[in-house]
Amino acid sequence: MRLIQYKNYLALILVLGIMSLQSCSDFLEQEPGTKVSITEQLATKQGVLTALNGIYSDLEENVRGERFAVYADLQGGNLKFSPGIGTSLGILKIPTNIANVYSFDDQSDDSNYSIFYTDSYAIINECNLILEFTDALTDATETEKKQIKAEALTIRAYSHFLLSEVYSQNYGFTEDASHLGIVYNTESLLKGLKYPSRKTAAETYSLIIADLKNALELYSASSLLTGPAYSFFSAASTKALLARVYLSKSDWQNAFDTADDVIKNSGLSLTTNTNYISGWENANLPLSETLLEFSIPRDASGTVGGSLAAFFGYTTTTSFGSYVASQDLIDLFETNDIRKNLFLIKPLSTLVNEVQVNKNYYFTKKFQDNPGYVAFRLSEQYLIRAEAALKLQNTDQVKADINTIRARANATLLSNTENLEDAVFLERRKELCFEGHLFFDIARNKKNVQRNDGCISNNCEMNYPSLKYVLPIPLANKNLNSNLVQNESYN
Template structure:
């Protein structure tokens, strides 16, 4: 029995990591035939979960490469490096130029397939756990909570990439994504539902996960697993995007009050980014050190003398005031070519881990949401905490109204730079994309709203599924 399970595990997890199973998903997202023996006990569920986690990092199309480069280029934080002539530059050029993307040619377009694969694999686990005949209930709850959170994260990122923001229409009634609360048959042809339905599923998954999860599981990097705090932090983020300010405040406050998390202080800030182990501010990270060749560091980070695909723009460099320690995370690799020290690679350990959620984001979520409901005292306090952590000599915050909201948006750009937030911040807040230090041949400025600010559904999926509607403008 044990050898059979191990064989099934190898086949199942391999299908997660390599592309040999893509035929199952060439049609609009469908259910892969799972191995019943693998998912019949908690050991098998644990191995299957490892495969779901691997989808976050073992794909060029998701967090480790494509999505981070996409947000950095489109926000104006990064521009393409003219001295880099690799295929990565060619593939990302249409993204950078807000140009109509050739069918399935850009790394970010592959995110569609990759994210639905993750959801499908998570669904296999979610459907299997209630049917387990025995096993520790606490561990069942933990695994189920992790799978639900991963499914919610993938659905949420699909909405950010392929649907207009929640505020595009009243109550998010515009076209959203295909949601998969359960796996579907191979020949089913689902349609995209209104965006509010995707948010309803995402929030339901995360609320259920919150009720099931405990602390972090033990492992080589514990914060690479999902805990109750991770589910709560993601709920704060989702409610922020939904502009449900009160719930965003509630969940951000839950995380801030959790003694497991503390802001790294000013004196240790640079060292925390230089370290290859997690710190007290990290909430959820991707552990990437064993992922082989450099990925994220090669995009716009430190990687010895090797040229990176992108370099930081003057637009980003010039927002930091004198005395802001975060400016010291920017390094001039060659004359006029700046990279970030947030992400670095060394042959002895590989890529530094990537933080998906940090506590600083929770303070900024609470600050923004408080400003929106007119609680200037809380908004100023939270904004001041992040500003004075970066520069202890920063003046107290006295702003209000739109000026306070703009200051919080700017602080999000400073603090969370190159972590995948600023582009989505601009869209959800209805701001134009204005890139001054821009070497694109077109669309250095894009007015909001715009059809071009979201991605097209891959053409191959539309060719297979007549019920799948393309985004406007493509």
């Protein structure tokens, strides 16, 4: 059961222009053919928990979808396209869903990412409803209420953060982060009609951080929802998100301290060298160091409703996903680096100069079979701490953290402190490939995009700074809210 039937609130939605009927969940359907009102649904603990579970389902679907799951790695150059099958046998072409974005030429009137934008704000509205109704529950303890609010606050912050990554220039784009951030919603549509304006980037990050800090004051030992603990936000995974936010904000001391806290106190340790490859290959459980992996949807019989394998998977020579590793990425790994074993090398028929030839393609093992969306894992925290330590001029810590990751991978250890900035950047690119970081890392470090192997875009390179490092606000949303300012260079 999922969250929010908006048909009775169409006028509100149209005015604000933030949500759409198609993207909103229907957690009010408690039984087939039986619907209740929002106030009835959220008047009981079970109703609120059903709604919260629905939010997780919506969030998983939103980040797992092609439009977001491939974005950072495709734009940054870790990914290229596999050849077509059937009537398009061997032909390399850009999937229609991301064609304009891939060429840094998305259009506001028909944006490839309009669904991501709309669904993200739908999720935020769902969180706000939970937050507005939970305190009034009479059948929940104060501890239970706090736990519910903690998770809703965290999801609200996470959704806003993802929106800011895609629709707002990186925090350091202007010296004081006075450039446009995003609309930050802290009230549901039930609170009435509003025409929200975009905050500055500085204000956006302050609100994200405030939500996360408030959430951390509320967490108890475990979620009240049924399912694997790693599928729901906890204090540890919320701190991991906060560390990522601080890193994006260039708040180096807080990024260092928060990542350090997660590393030392999360109760997890890095997956060992021996178990690293087999851990990723396990079809049923996440890697042991995973702080949060959103579970994939299954019906009552256990049938999978969708997973990242739809985009990255390989089954046979006539059944495989659209996205494979670029040679740009593969060439970064040393011969003895065990992470090279995370690729399935498969020969596929490819049309070259109108002749069908077999070429090798590299499918990632991270997302075969039925994987969930890996949101946070411990390796990232080591690399956050390393990057923050670099900016704090703690070179010994930088070397130690990078070498911890490299030692596990059997890669050559750093022996000096030269080019540490490049070392941190490249280690993130290798270790976190396909996990949604590269393009955001490029923007944060004010680097240029340079896509070589397999690039079939009109724009294979993009120099920083560029107005095209962010996507356009969907025109349909902008037209419904006169206070919503479009990103520069878009109509």
